[in-house]
Amino acid sequence: MSFASIFKLSAMMFLQFMLVAAFWVQLSSYLDNMKVSGLMFSLIMSTMAIGSIFSPLVGMFADRVANSEKVLAILNFFVAILLLATFFTSNPILIFIFLMLAMCAYMPTWGLTSSIAMTNSTPEDFPYIRVFGSLGWVCAAVFALGAKAIFDISIDGTNIPLACAAGVALVAAVFSLFLPATPPKAKGEPMSITDALGLRAFGMLKDSNISIFMICVVVWTIAFTIYWMYGSFLASLGVKEITPVLNIGQISELAFMVAIPVSINFLGFKNTMAIGILAMFLRYVMSALSPEVGGLYFGAIAVHGAIFGFFFVAAQMYIDKKAPADIKAQAQGLYFFFYGVAQVIGTFFSKWLIDSYTALPAQAGAEAVTNWATVFWIESAISGALLIFFYLFFKNDVKEQQ
Secondary structure, eight states: OOHHHHHHHHHHHHHHHHHHHHHHTTHHHHHHHTTOOHHHHHHHHTHHHHHHTTHHHHHHHHHHTSOHHHHHHHHHHHHHHHHHHHHTOOOHHHHHHHHHHHHHHHTHHHHHHHHHHHHTSOTTTHHHHHHHHHHHHHHTHHHHHHIIIIIOOOOTTSSHHHHHHHHHHHHHHHHHTTSOOOOOTTTTSOOOHHHHTTOGGGGGGGSHHHHHHHHHHHHHHHHHGGGGGHHHHHHHTTOSOHHHHHHHHHHHHHHHHHHHHHHHHHHHHHHHHHHHHHHHHHHHHHHHHTTTSTTTHHHHHHTHHHHIIIIIIHHHHHHHHHSOGGGHHHHHHHHHHHHHHHHHHHHHHHHHHHHHTEEOOSSTTOOOEEOHHHHHHHHHHHHHHHHHHHHHHOOOOSOOOO
16 A cells, blocks of 8 residues: 555545534534524434444445445545534524535544545554544644634634534545545446445344444444533533533544554454443442542543543444455445444433433522533443443454454
């Protein structure tokens, strides 16, 4: 693989994840400041999950109809337009509509960029390319830090990050046109209704281990989803610059991402992903103790690299190993479909859980108080139960590369 290809694939990941990090990590704080709550809050926070459900359909286009890099360029262009539209409105209903459409275009790009990277490299090289996505996420903090340093203003909790993300999306759209050509592997082959809807990858669920794996993905995602609302938790602890603090997790992700191939070679997929689940359990234990133990939330954020890298990214590599060559993009889409469905459930569950342990203000003008400790002890219990289930029933059925 040439240096030019490595650079292009790495830059693709950098831009694709900088795009979402620029606005998503502080979106809950923005909605809080806008006084958006209840069902509308949950609907807006579920837009990312809703978008993931369309991943298999986009995967079908990449497998059978058009070059993956061209599909990626078109999707990023639409994301730029829709995020800019979101920036210009303060109506919660329009925010929901614009973000839902934006995420329907954006979320399939996670599977699409993974497929492009794996097609033009090797699955074993994928973590070294994907790590630049984590770097892009970290570098998204440049917008918040730059605004503070140059203009002495804080953009967290405002609509400005949406405009920043729209700009990154436009750059990503143009850059996608210069990526290595990734033509559809099944172009011209007979296509059934199942193929047309991008549903062929669902046949992989006939493998009982894949079915067990997807159950674990769903439960993992439901438990993980509250992390997207971590901004509200940090704000309750008095943290001011939320985006830079959350980027501690992405910095740790850089180290763990590089360690994924080593872990898989020595420990196998099962043990590697089990470490990711264990790290999530530890995150929520530390989060539950954070209101009483000052600064412990730093540790809860720092284990993000192990959670995301050792489970989420290793899971993508596992699916790529198991998928037939002609539906690899759809297989990634299948993974993100279940991820998306689980995120929808997880978003509403997380919001319900938070609301259930939030005391209404005793007097007008006072703020509601959330019992975050109880919320995170419940999340710890879910993560612990998942770890036991995963270790008992998931089989290490893929031979690791030596």
